[in-house]
Amino acid sequence: MSTVIRKSLLQLVFSGAFMKRWNDRLRPMELMEVDKQAHKMIVAWMLLTRVTAGMEQAERLALVEETIEGGLFDYFYRLVITDIKPPVFYKIKANREDYQKLTQWVLPQLKPRLAPLGPDFWERMTEALMEPEEKTLSRRILMAAHLYASYSEFRVLKPLNPQDEEMPEIEESFQTRLRGLTDIPGVAELLSGDNEFSRFAARAGQLRFQKRWSQTPRVPETTVLGHMFLVATYSWFFSVEAGACQARRHNNFFTGLFHDLPELLTRDIISPVKTSDASIGELIKQYETQELERKIIGPLKSGGCEDLAERLGYLLGLSVGSEFIATVHEGGEVRHVTESDLRGPKNLDELDPKDGPLLKMCDRLAAFIEADTALRNGINNEQLHQARWRIRQMYEHRPEVMGIQVGALLADFD
The missing domain is CATH 1.10.3210.10 (Hypothetical protein af1432)
Structure with missing residues (x-):
């Protein structure tokens, strides 16, 4: 069997370890994109476990497959648009034509490294990324997981930014959008915070505080x-x-x-x-x-x-x-x-x-x-x-x- 996975793809995946998040805010530590993506997919797994309970095998496997791939598509997209602040990106995403123009620019940036994975993968990714609306169940699960993971980061830096006038508005936006997804089993538990389901999600996110190779200087440091x-x-x-x-x-x-x-x-x-x-x-x-x-x-x-x-x-x-x-x-x-x-x-x-x-x-x-x-x-x-x-x-x-x-x-x- 020939190997289609190449050095360039492995390095692309790793490049999220360089991407700093919330870098326009005072923060107690660097918050990195690859850590946020890990937390997001952990929460997506938790929600999938609840959502798929009682599903037939074929339906369950299809939903899990779509969610994992969707999470990877989102990650690759994010690696390219790293310099666009979230509020600006959401405004672009709200306008279908503008979003598709941006996506048509993003895809060629990714193709050299992802094309070896085959035309089927590339077609699924193109189709998923060209659609801005979060309509399918897998997209809504990923959105809930994304909001929870980002909100977790926000709560880390919130105490250090008491004078920032945007902080209350940002927090309200997280809470409002998460409340809009409470029909998904598990989201209401995450929001309440007073249960073992939400405690496990919060505890898993704490692994971003643990540096690997802690006695060895590295660039970048990974958690x-x-x-x-x-x-x-x-x-x-x-x-x-x-x-x-x-x-x-x-x-x-x-x-x-x-x-x-x-x-x-x-x-x-x-x-x-x-x-x-x-x-x-x-x-x-x-x-x-x-x-x-x-x-x-x-x-x-x-x-x-x-x-x-x-x-x-x-x-x-x-x-x-x-x-x-x-x-x-x-x-x-x-x-x-x-x-x-x-x-x-x-x-x-x-x-x-x-x-x-x-x-x-x-x-x-x-x-x-x-x-x-x-x-x-x-x-x-x-x-x-x-x-x-x-x-x-x-x-x-x-x-x-x-x-x-x-x-x-x-x-x-x-």
């Missing part, structure tokens, strides 16, 4: 939250390339989006520490699992969010010991399967499959790009050189994962 979005997005594109069924690529995307959730409780423990000794790695894993159960899974279950707790447990591989183990739901239980199983008879929607090795590869690839980008930006640091070298070595003798030519892809970065 745990932003890293999770990178892994999720890479997982999505590689899952599509690997021929994954719909359920498998959905599970891979959302597992990538949550794979470092335990770091909300343990902080970012660097890989050399985890791998320095098998017993230390196992101890850390046990502690992460215990804390995850005590502070996340348990409260969700007792707070009326059993649906979220159950799906999180599966995505994070709690019953098999790791999110990086390939699994299916079969015979009423979660079962460990091989890579060849997933590339063959187990690649079925009804088995709810999830890749392990592919997700681990995407996790390492995101770390490689974080290190490589910092080095290319002039940060000459031994830890970054070591990280980049170590990841290359991992795929020197095993250059293919789930049909993806990882070795050839990493060679593009020479």
Whole structure:
């Protein structure tokens, strides 16, 4: 299988780590686009879990597919129009003709990097972006998730801007638009704030405060939250390339989006520490699992969010010991399967499959790009050189994962 995912696409996805948000306001920290996108898609997943309850499989899979792709389309669009302030953009969007003119300018900026994904992907993206109105259920879910994630950022900077005359108007706009979406299951809970559903959404957003590689200078610095979005997005594109069924690529995307959730409780423990000794790695894993159960899974279950707790447990591989183990739901239980199983008879929607090795590869690839980008930006640091070298070595003798030519892809970065 040839690799259509190229260095340029991976770098495009990563470029949101450079994009500053709210940069015309006083803020306690830099708020980055890639972090906001992660929070947005986490909230979209939460809403999807509620909205799809009771749906037939085909309808549920179609809605999830449309929502994930729609979120990625929005992200790519945002990467191009970065300098347009939201109030100006919303005015453009309110005028269909003006919005389509802007979009006709945006699309050619993206095509060189996205065209290798094929004409079908490009056609879906063009069709979605040319339509400014939020009419479909997936678009409305994404809008609710976008408003919640942006409002969360607003509440971080609000106390530092008491003299800003626009702040009350901005807050009212967030609240009014979210209230207009309360027919979507879960949105009213997010707005009320006094329930476990909204507490989980707020807690997930706190991962934007945790810097990765905290003792290593980098440009740009990435957060745990932003890293999770990178892994999720890479997982999505590689899952599509690997021929994954719909359920498998959905599970891979959302597992990538949550794979470092335990770091909300343990902080970012660097890989050399985890791998320095098998017993230390196992101890850390046990502690992460215990804390995850005590502070996340348990409260969700007792707070009326059993649906979220159950799906999180599966995505994070709690019953098999790791999110990086390939699994299916079969015979009423979660079962460990091989890579060849997933590339063959187990690649079925009804088995709810999830890749392990592919997700681990995407996790390492995101770390490689974080290190490589910092080095290319002039940060000459031994830890970054070591990280980049170590990841290359991992795929020197095993250059293919789930049909993806990882070795050839990493060679593009020479």
